[in-house]
Amino acid sequence: MATPLFHADLTVHTQSHDYPIVITEKTAIDHESMASQIAPYIVGQQVLIVTNETVAPLYLEALQQLLEEQFTVKVCILPDGEQYKNQTSINQIYDALMAAHFNRDVTLIALGGGVVGDMTGFAAASFMRGVNFIQIPTTLLSQVDSSVGGKTGINHPQGKNMIGAFWQPQMVLADMSTLKTLPARELSAGLAEVIKYALIMDVDFLTWLEQNLPAMMALDLAVLGEAVKRCCEYKANIVAQDERESGVRALLNFGHTFGHVIETHEGYGNWLHGEAVAAGMVQAAELSQKIGWLTCNEVARVKRVLSLANLPINPPPIEVQTALGLMGHDKKVKQGQIRLILLKSLGKAVLTSDFDAQLLTEVLAKHHSQGTTESIL
Numbered sequence: 001m002a003t004p005l006f007h008a009d010l011t012v013h014t015q016s017h018d019y020p021i022v023i024t025e026k027t028a029i030d031h032e033s034m035a036s037q038i039a040p041y042i043v044g045q046q047v048l049i050v051t052n053e054t055v056a057p058l059y060l061e062a063l064q065q066l067l068e069e070q071f072t073v074k075v076c077i078l079p080d081g082e083q084y085k086n087q088t089s090i091n092q093i094y095d096a097l098m099a100a101h102f103n104r105d106v107t108l109i110a111l112g113g114g115v116v117g118d119m120t121g122f123a124a125a126s127f128m129r130g131v132n133f134i135q136i137p138t139t140l141l142s143q144v145d146s147s148v149g150g151k152t153g154i155n156h157p158q159g160k161n162m163i164g165a166f167w168q169p170q171m172v173l174a175d176m177s178t179l180k181t182l183p184a185r186e187l188s189a190g191l192a193e194v195i196k197y198a199l200i201m202d203v204d205f206l207t208w209l210e211q212n213l214p215a216m217m218a219l220d221l222a223v224l225g226e227a228v229k230r231c232c233e234y235k236a237n238i239v240a241q242d243e244r245e246s247g248v249r250a251l252l253n254f255g256h257t258f259g260h261v262i263e264t265h266e267g268y269g270n271w272l273h274g275e276a277v278a279a280g281m282v283q284a285a286e287l288s289q290k291i292g293w294l295t296c297n298e299v300a301r302v303k304r305v306l307s308l309a310n311l312p313i314n315p316p317p318i319e320v321q322t323a324l325g326l327m328g329h330d331k332k333v334k335q336g337q338i339r340l341i342l343l344k345s346l347g348k349a350v351l352t353s354d355f356d357a358q359l360l361t362e363v364l365a366k367h368h369s370q371g372t373t374e375s376i377l
């Protein structure tokens with residue numbers, strides 16, 4: 001077995017159970033190490049691997065063969081894309097489980113990015129009122145964010161991630177070497193969530209990223225591994241404090257309310273989630289500046305670091321009333337009031353509804369009138 005260049009083990013503490021995150025850099029999901037890492041977390045004999053049409057040809061065979069040595073393994077291959085993150089795909093997973101006559105002892109394994117992970121988790125949360133699942137995230141975004149913390153679900157045509165459940169995995173295995181096949185645009189989308197952690201909680205990490213983003217974009221797996229580890233540490237810490245998002249966990253949604261408007265308005269899949277979050281973080285930073293919390297130079301720094309990661313810094317033009325209407329569907333809306341994550345300073349975020357609505361309108365209107373001229377999409 002090849003010795004990994006990078007390896008880290010973390011633990012996520014939750015109310016239901018504690019579970020490990022293993023971050024490793026091997027040689028393309030190698031057999032022996034997968035067996036030793038995953039098998040202990042499969043309690044029964046039944047395994048359903050859920051993946052998609054893109055990831056299956058890359059990584060399914062190795063995983064399936066290995067697991068078949070010990071377990072009864074079935075596979076469900078979903079169509080690829082955010083536009084398929086819906087009830088039809090969930091039904092496909094249920095159909096595969098029913099056709100195999102699997103029961104409460106089944107373990108679902110999500111092999112893929114955040115879309116596969118969120119849907120597999122939701123199917124696991126709801127099949128027979130809840131069965132085990134394991135996350136094998138294969139995109140940077142899913143390694144640093146979506147595979148950890150137990151948010152699962154699907155989209156509704158009128159809103160992102162509107163239907164779902166909190167349901168924690170039994171383990172997360174992030175193999176950095178899977179990033180070698182990830183398209184550059186997807187890697188950048190993942191970097192948006194990495195940059196998010198720096199902006200909301202650690203300005204030193206922002207400086208680290210400014211220095212290390214070129215190496216990450218050149219696929220230096222050890223540097224990427226270090227970034228994934230740091231992000232998972234931030235996330236595990238937050239999830240341990242606030243698993244169900246009644247407080248501090250909401251800060252992880254920095255840029256997301258603006259971003260969800262873009263994703264919903266443009267049609268799921270046209271803007272990548274990470275791209276929409278990037279443009280959304282700029283809007284949130286601009287609103288923070290209007291309130292007087294960030295300086296003009298700090299907003300410029302936010303734009304620079306996102307641009308360094310090849311991310312868009314302007315949303316597409318969206319009519320202000322439409323944007324406000326879409327924001328009204330956000331899960332953070334309370335008693336009709338839009339609540340946003342804003343930056344008190346770089347590295348310090350707050351959830352607030354305490355801003356002048358006119359300032360929000362100005363931020364939305366600026367981008368509506370500017371269109372995408374500043375965007376690098």
Ligand code: NAD
Binds near residue numbers: 058141145161274
């Ligand atoms: P994704 O799952 O659509 O994956 C991106 C693309 O990369 C897809 O085409 C996929 O097939 C492909 N792919 C995956 N792994 C690959 C690999 N190793 N090599 C080549 N291609 C590969 O997108 P994503 O960015 O991973 O996740 C976005 C989703 O995650 C959104 O639905 C978002 O709402 C969700 N999300 C959830 C949470 C959470 O806490 N649950 C957090 C953030 C985002």
Ligand code: GLY
Binds near residue numbers: 149245250
């Ligand atoms: N991605 C936000 C969260 O997990 O809470």
